[in-house]
Amino acid sequence: MENPEEEKADCCGKARRGRPQQMDPSAREAAILEVAAQLLMEVPFDDVTMVAIACRAGMSKRTVYEHFKSREELLVRSIVDISRTIFLPLNSEDTQRSLRDRLSLLLRINAPPGCEAHKLEFLRSIIAKAQAYPVLAQQLHANGRGVLIGFVRTEIERAMESGEIVLAPANLEMAAEMLLDMAFENTLTRLLHPGFQRQDDAEVERRREFAITVFLRGCAP
Known part of the structure; x- marks a missing residue:
């Protein structure tokens, strides 16, 4: 489903001469994705059009469509790329740390640059248009919270096997989800109350560490 504004001839209504010849296809595609990601963090979702x-990329709309069949396909790819930078897996050295330290590292958000208000509006827009853009909404969840749950689940399972914690295997998935729910503020509150004050970095850290403490005490051997 494309925005009606996409039917306009070209960027700012000006004719362009086709794709830049100095860029190979992979570099051009990467540039398009980078621009889309920047716009998603800077402007309202509905303003992130193919035009x-x-x-912003200095290309024609036709060039963009040569790489991506639709706006949704392009934005899905951009969201996947953004998500890969928000929650990071542990490196080989960090996997040797205690479970507390491993969880603390995993549950740190590497927030992409951009206005916090736009990020919240972007999320609100995706929720409102989940039926119109089902793949986009699903990928946002799968590559955000879904990926993080996978990282946390892996470390909890390792801790179960080593005897660091005691947890029934049947409760592994639920335990990972509950830890995330404790560690992060409920985004729904901010979505429903736009004036709700965002937690500062110190409060975010205090909540994360307290959640880990509660979790570890509940699973202590």
Whole structure:
């Protein structure tokens, strides 16, 4: 489903001469994805159109469509790329740390640059348009919370096997989900109350560490 504004001739209504010849296809595709990701963090979701992306990238709209069949396909790819930078897996050295330290590292958000208000509005827009953009909404969840749960689940399972904690295997998935729910503030509150004050970095850290403490005490051998 495309935005009606996409039917306009080109960026700012000006004719362009086709794709830049100095860029190979992979570099051009990477540039388009980078621009789309930047716009998602800077402007309202509805303003991230194929025309806007083409204009920012210095390309024609036709060039963008040569790489991505639709706006949804392009934005899905961009969201996947953004998500990969928000929650990071442990490196080989960090996997040797205690479970507390491993969880603390995993539950740190590497927030992409951009206005917090736009990020919240972006999430609100995706929720409101989940039926119109089902793949986009599903990928946002799978590559955000879904990926993080996978990382946390792996470390909890390792701790179970080593005897660091005691947890029934049947409760592993639920335990990972509950730890995330404790560690992060409920985004729904901010979505329903736009004036709700965002936690500062110190409060975010205090909540994360307290959640880990409660979790470990509940699973202590």
